[in-house]
Structures are given as C-alpha cells and as structure tokens.
Amino acid sequence: MEMAAAMTSLTDIESVxxxxxxxxRLQILDWLKDPVAHFPPQEHGDPEAHGACNQFIVEKLGVSQPAGSRHLKVLTDAGLVIPTRRKGWVYYRRNEAALANVAALVASI
Amino acid sequence: MEMAAAMTSLTDIESVxxxxxxxxRLQILDWLKDPVAHFPPQEHGDPEAHGACNQFIVEKLGVSQPAGSRHLKVLTDAGLVIPTRRKGWVYYRRNEAALANVAALVASI
DNA sequence: TAGCCACATAACATGATAGTTATATGGAGA
DNA sequence: TCTCCATATAACTATCATGTTATGTGGCTA
Known part of the structure; x- marks a missing residue:
C-alpha cells in the first residue's frame, strides 16, 4: 500500500x-458546491452524490461542448473534481480533500 | 477612508x-522567505528589511535580465511582493499579508 | 557633465491555452 | 442491429505567456 503523494514540489504546486x-474553472467549482441549486433536476444520477452532468455544466458555462468538456478534463486531471460515468452521462463532483490540500499548499507558499 | 478591497470575485482570484x-515565481517567493540564506551579501540595502535585489534574483533564476525583471513585475503587480527602490537598486520582499490573503481565498474555493 | 550600472521597455520568436466546427466513439434503448 | 444522444477527440485559429536580444532610462559617482 502506497502513501498518498506528498505533492510538495514547486512543479506540483504550479500545475494545480x-x-x-x-x-x-473557478466558476464550475463554485457551482458544484451546490449542484441542486445551480443545475436543472436530473432524472438519472443523484446530484448530491455524484454532482452535475457534463452537459448541464457546459450549457451553463455558455461555451461549446468541446470547450466545456476540456475544462472538466483539466479539473479532472488535476484531481480537483471526481467524474462518475453512468448511463451515458458523466457526472462531476468536487474533490473536497484535494481542494483542502491545495489550500494547505498555498498557505505554505 | 476606504475599506481594504474584499477581493472576492472569481476574476480577482483568477488573476492572483x-x-x-x-x-x-514560486521559486522567487520561496527564496525570499530567507534572503540572507539564498542570496549573496548586499553592501547596500538590508536584506532582512527590504529583501533581495533584482539582479541577484535574476542571476539565481538563470534567465535573461528582462525575463527575470518581468517575473518580478508580475509578482509586484499582483501585490505579492513589495519593491523598494534605493540607490539604483530595487529590492523585493514578500508581502506576507497579501500571501495570507491569497491562502484564505484559495481555502474558500 | 560624463560615464557607468541597474533596471525597464521594445521588438520579436515560440509554445501553451482556449475557443471554434467537424467528426469519432460508445453505450442505451427501440 | 440500428439509431440516438452524450461525450471525446481532431484540426484549426486567435490570443496569451515566456523566452530571447537590442535599446532606452535614470540615478550614482567620479
């Protein structure tokens, strides 16, 4: 079993x-604090548990579908959101642990 | 008398x-935590009080003088370092209050 | 005032980011 | 299997970031 990566190098801080x-992307993270309040109801996928789906986020951003999807990919690759694939949709929720870790890292700058 | 700007908008967080x-720039901020330890002695300008001079920072970065100066300008414009002009040199020190404010902002993301 | 030295600015090359439209992929359901 | 729909990827464009070299600016100091 492996320890969680410490992520202390300047390069790591830079990338996140x-x-x-x-x-x-800050806007997306803010919306995802309360998916129920910021997105339409979803028949599939519990917004409390899994967050909002790609499509709703893209629409609310007001950019093209590829542009929105790429923002979500950047957040996902940075570990800041967690995707859940289900029935052809992808739901995104905040990774609160990772966000708290970022806050701690910035506090150490 | 005006209150200090709250700086809560997403645009403000984005810019900093x-x-x-x-x-x-993260490297510069790290070096400036302890200028005496990271830079050569300066005959003019107290490193404890005013930080390290532009020239030393540029040399340690290993980039051209304009490139280094521009990084320092970005940090200055963001309010993260404080420049002190003296006898033809410019010294930079960390703006700890601003850095603490950034940490608080990131914690609120 | 003349020259020097630190720093700032200009002009340019290059790579990364973020947007677009078009198309591919892949699973659900008829 | 065929179609549909959500998402991903490709290809391209425009803008921004970061580096370079060359040059300007401005204050010490002789």
Missing part, C-alpha cells in the same frame, strides 16, 4: 495552480 | 492565481 487559475 | 501559477 494552473488548473485553478481560470475563471471558468 | 495566474501570478502564482509559475514555477519561477
């Missing part, structure tokens, strides 16, 4: 800050 | 994160 340094 | 999302 680059993922965060985008108004669109 | 963009200033931080650079390995070079």
């Amino acid at each position: 800050l680059k993922a965060l340094a985008s108004e669109r | 994160l963009k200033a931080l999302a650079s390995e070079r």
Whole structure:
C-alpha cells in the first residue's frame, strides 16, 4: 500500500495552480458546491452524490461542448473534481480533500 | 477612508492565481522567505528589511535580465511582493499579508 | 557633465491555452 | 442491429505567456 503523494514540489504546486487559475474553472467549482441549486433536476444520477452532468455544466458555462468538456478534463486531471460515468452521462463532483490540500499548499507558499 | 478591497470575485482570484501559477515565481517567493540564506551579501540595502535585489534574483533564476525583471513585475503587480527602490537598486520582499490573503481565498474555493 | 550600472521597455520568436466546427466513439434503448 | 444522444477527440485559429536580444532610462559617482 502506497502513501498518498506528498505533492510538495514547486512543479506540483504550479500545475494545480494552473488548473485553478481560470475563471471558468473557478466558476464550475463554485457551482458544484451546490449542484441542486445551480443545475436543472436530473432524472438519472443523484446530484448530491455524484454532482452535475457534463452537459448541464457546459450549457451553463455558455461555451461549446468541446470547450466545456476540456475544462472538466483539466479539473479532472488535476484531481480537483471526481467524474462518475453512468448511463451515458458523466457526472462531476468536487474533490473536497484535494481542494483542502491545495489550500494547505498555498498557505505554505 | 476606504475599506481594504474584499477581493472576492472569481476574476480577482483568477488573476492572483495566474501570478502564482509559475514555477519561477514560486521559486522567487520561496527564496525570499530567507534572503540572507539564498542570496549573496548586499553592501547596500538590508536584506532582512527590504529583501533581495533584482539582479541577484535574476542571476539565481538563470534567465535573461528582462525575463527575470518581468517575473518580478508580475509578482509586484499582483501585490505579492513589495519593491523598494534605493540607490539604483530595487529590492523585493514578500508581502506576507497579501500571501495570507491569497491562502484564505484559495481555502474558500 | 560624463560615464557607468541597474533596471525597464521594445521588438520579436515560440509554445501553451482556449475557443471554434467537424467528426469519432460508445453505450442505451427501440 | 440500428439509431440516438452524450461525450471525446481532431484540426484549426486567435490570443496569451515566456523566452530571447537590442535599446532606452535614470540615478550614482567620479
């Protein structure tokens, strides 16, 4: 069993800050604090448990579908959101542990 | 008398994160935690009080003088370092209050 | 005032980011 | 199997970031 990576190098901090340094992506993270309040009801996928689906986020961003999907990929690759694939949709929720870790990292700058 | 700006909008968070999302600039901020340990002695300018001078930082970064100066300008414009002009040199020190504010902002993401 | 030195700015090359439209992929359901 | 729909990928364009070299600016100091 492996320890969680410490993620203390400047390069690591840089990469996660680059993922965060985008108004669109900050907006997504903010919406995902309360998916029920910010997105339409979903018949499939519990918004409390799994977050909002790709499509709703893209629509609310007001950009093209590929552009929105790429923002979600950046957040996912940085570990800041967690995707759940289900019945052809992909739901995204915040990774609160990772976000708390980022806050701690920034506090150490 | 005006209150200090609250700086809570996503746009504001984005701009300061963009200033931080650079390995070079993170490196500068790290060095400036202890200028005496990381830079040669300065005959003019107290490193404890005013930080390290532009020239030393540029040399340690290993980039050209304009490139280094621009990184320092980005940090200065974001309010993350404080420049002190003296006898033809410019010294930079960390703005701890601003950095603490950033940490609090990131914790609220 | 003349020259020097630190720093700032200009101009340019290059790579990364973020947007677009078009198309591929892949699972659900008829 | 065929179709449909959500998402992913490809290809391209525009803008921004970061590096370079060359040059300007401005204050010490002789």
